[in-house]
Amino acid sequence: MKVLISGGAGFIGSTIGSACLDAGITPVVLDSLVTGRREFTEGRAFYEGDIADGALVDRIFAEHPDIEAVVHCAALIVVPDSVGDPLGYYRANVAKSLEFVGHLLRNGCARMVFSSSGSIYEPGEDFSVDEDSALAPQSPYARTKAVCEAMFADIAATQPIRILSLRYFNPIGADPKMRTGLQQRRPSHAVGKLIEAQEEGAPFRITGTDYATRDGSGIRDYIHVWDLATAHVAALGRFDEVLAGDTRSFVINLGTGTGSTVNELVAAFNSVVETPVAVVETGPRPGDVAGAYTRSDRAARLLGWTPQYSLAEGIHDSLRWAELRDERLAERA
Template identity: 40%
Template sequence: MTILVTGGAGYIGSHMVLSLLGAGREVVVLDDLSTGFRWAVPDEAAFVEGDCGDEALVADLMRRHGVTAVIHFAGSIVVPDSVTDPLGYYLNNTVKSRSLIACAVETGVKHFIFSSSAAVYGEPEKTPIGEEAPLAPISPYGTSKMMTELMLRDAAAAHDIAYGALRYFNVAGADPGGRSGQSGARATHLIKVASQAATGERVGLEIFGEDYPTPDGTCIRDYIHVSDLAHAHLLTLRHLEQGGGDLVLNCGYGHGYSVREVIDAVKRVSGVDFPVAMAPRRAGDPAALVAGADRIRGVLGWQPAHDDLDTIVAHALAWEGALKARRTAAA
């Protein structure tokens, strides 16, 4: 009854590992460490360094560890980068996911949970966005996620495997106990970047576009705490293991904040002012993405524990302090 977590040394994956271990589950992590960190994986989890697209490695790992479920986080996530490198994103997010699904089918894995994205919706016609909304991604990143969802749907129809596709909105914050957080050097997530500005890790930040059709002209996003997201995965796993059937779920709180509101929150919680400059819009950025969150609450009974912007920001700021201490200790 081992759970394979791909990308388990990364931001969301490491929180998933903590959640699984806390629930008493056996965990093996597969990560190529291209963006993740070996130190982010707890000693209680087995660790294999490798590529989730390496079918020989993955199939052997699944058999040796007796894997019964896969939770798949490995992939590339920067929307603007997907616009300039679409083939790289289709390789990393779609082709390699296909290989992972094929290995799961070959080795008899019964459950597969996929890290999808609200980017599959593109520019939604209305918000909040329900799961039944048309899939119309406007970036190769969103398309790569949609294609993997379709592969899972078709594989589940043809084989003895059940899946959950969780469509994330904007993931933020860090483990409340300070055990993990967003640690990548090239982070582009707003709360992470603003927290770096508040702690002196960067001079300031830019707002990409102030002419969107929103109340203050900046993009609106639904920010979900990473620990609440990990708990949603754990509930999805239990649902599948109990024979509950395939699931497609939005993962968000059902309300959003603008870029300016988030920056104000970081300044307020940190007590630090920092420079903010205006910049042109980025390719692939919709004006507003807010989750319709009724299905995840109704089907899974999911009750978020950290649905508060200031709490999310406080945990992100605390993690930046922990990262600074780690760098100082290593110097």
């Protein structure tokens, strides 16, 4: 099997590419390198450019007519940035995705796996959700994912393409073989900020302590990025089974099924490192929400997939990558 991965030079897309290679699937990468890294495309067919560039997408399919599916990861993903630049986020994540699916249809691509987000949910009282939970995205970033899902479902209802949306929760870690990891030196998510605090000998800022969680800090479902990647391999392998008959679009949550508060994340981090990180409490950042975790077993039932890595293992691999990152990605900060 050969698959096109949009955003395949980014953190998640490149890790999916590695999992595909390990499973005997050939990845073809399309990435503008706005946030992706050329180093993450080594050994893979790579096309530098925009998903909205119809001529480029046409060339990819002309040169790789055996592409059987697309994994659509290309997107801007930083929640506070989306609050400050909603126009940019809607343009990159929604408008360009609409152009992209049009190019896929023109080239006869009938299968797409879409990188969606658990941030689109309205959590229940215990902060758990499943695929039937109400949607209430609370940031421009999250709303772009919800809009794309609805847009793709409308298109799939009448066009010769089927869409499987995988709703990610909170990826951490790195490729266990250290081929890829977070490309930013200073990631904006909690584990990245914990590593930054440890490196600088500074306290970690817990942003938001008045949520209705068990300890007041936000709650997340932290999933190892390699588990996330292998879920995509499973989704590609069982795509036609999941979207059989009249099913044109479908959604599956990808998480561990366990909610960890930020305070619990800090405790897990401090159990892995030699020098514990101190904390200070501050208010939430723009776009921050209490969070959620999945209670769904749909991925296990339909994909035959369950996560294999623990929170501590995700933290450990994040730390390993942080040590190697500057050597691996020597070209720019």
